[in-house]
Amino acid sequence: MFHRILFSSKYPIIQATKTLHMINTPVQRRNQAFCLLLVICFVVNQAFSQSYQTDEMQDLGAFAEENDFAIDFWEVTIKEQMGRERAESLVENLETMYTQHEDKNGDRVKYTFYNGHNNEPFYVLYNVILPLDKKEPAEVIIVLHGKDWDSQISQKYEKEKAAIQKKYLTKESQLYTCLSIQDSDIINHDEFLNKAKKYFNIKHISTNYDNIENSRIEQSTYGYIKTWEHFYFMENDPKNVHIAAVTGHHGEKSFMIGTPILINEY
Known part of the structure; x- marks a missing residue:
């Protein structure tokens, strides 16, 4: 499920990755990579933060x-x-x-x-x-x-x-x-x-x-x-x-x- 979310063409991560290829300066690339890391952390947190249901x-x-x-x-x-x-x-x-x-x-x-x-x-x-x-x-x-x-x-x-x-x-x-x-x-x-x-x-x-x-x-x-x-x-x-x-x-x-x-x- 996480793989489908992460690599869906409509998801912002892919859009951000495409943008990285268009950026030339090292500072801009580092900033963009940091933002991309934040997005990934958010998705992982959402995937694993659901309440554990018990009997x-x-x-x-x-x-x-x-x-x-x-x-x-x-x-x-x-x-x-x-x-x-x-x-x-x-x-x-x-x-x-x-x-x-x-x-x-x-x-x-x-x-x-x-x-x-x-x-x-x-x-x-x-x-x-x-x-x-x-x-x-x-x-x-x-x-x-x-x-x-x-x-x-x-x-x-x-x-x-x-x-x-x-x-x-x-x-x-x-x-x-x-x-x-x-x-x-x-x-x-x-x-x-x-x-x-x-x-x-x-x-x-x-x-x-x-x-x-x-x-x-x-x-x-x-x-x-x-x-x-x-x-x-x-x-x-x-x-x-x-x-x-x-x-x-x-x-x-x-x-x-x-x-x-x-x-x-x-």
């Missing part, structure tokens, strides 16, 4: 490992809308491999397939939602869910996710991650938030307190992590990470961190 769940898992956090669970949800024929073909494919559960509700039919065993570090749920109105697009929701994380699980997760995306989905799919950490006597919300800020170098931070009655979310913090690809805008700032302090049904507390926004049912 969000891998980052969250490494964050938990480094801080010895007690994990409640981790979850990756992949969503995609697709044409009905392709979705029906997917249902036929999945039912040859996994047990099917069918749920008819209102104006749609939901097919659920479970891929997991007791000795596996995580399981996969395949959900295919077919509207009764055949003109409406179908929706596929695939969930990877586990309760532990280490280097072996990390490798298995990466392999499983890549296979799912290649076999069943396209580049149009949307991916959401969530990591839930248990509250303890040695860490509170502020300390967890500060560790996340430092580890991920979170920018554009904003915090909201939930005043909704019976809400399980006590506090939500949003921010932006440069190495994570997807983001949205909130109050004119990019956001792609969501941290929440959550109270469980029995009063237990946990801290959730996810991207680009937590979609789990608290």
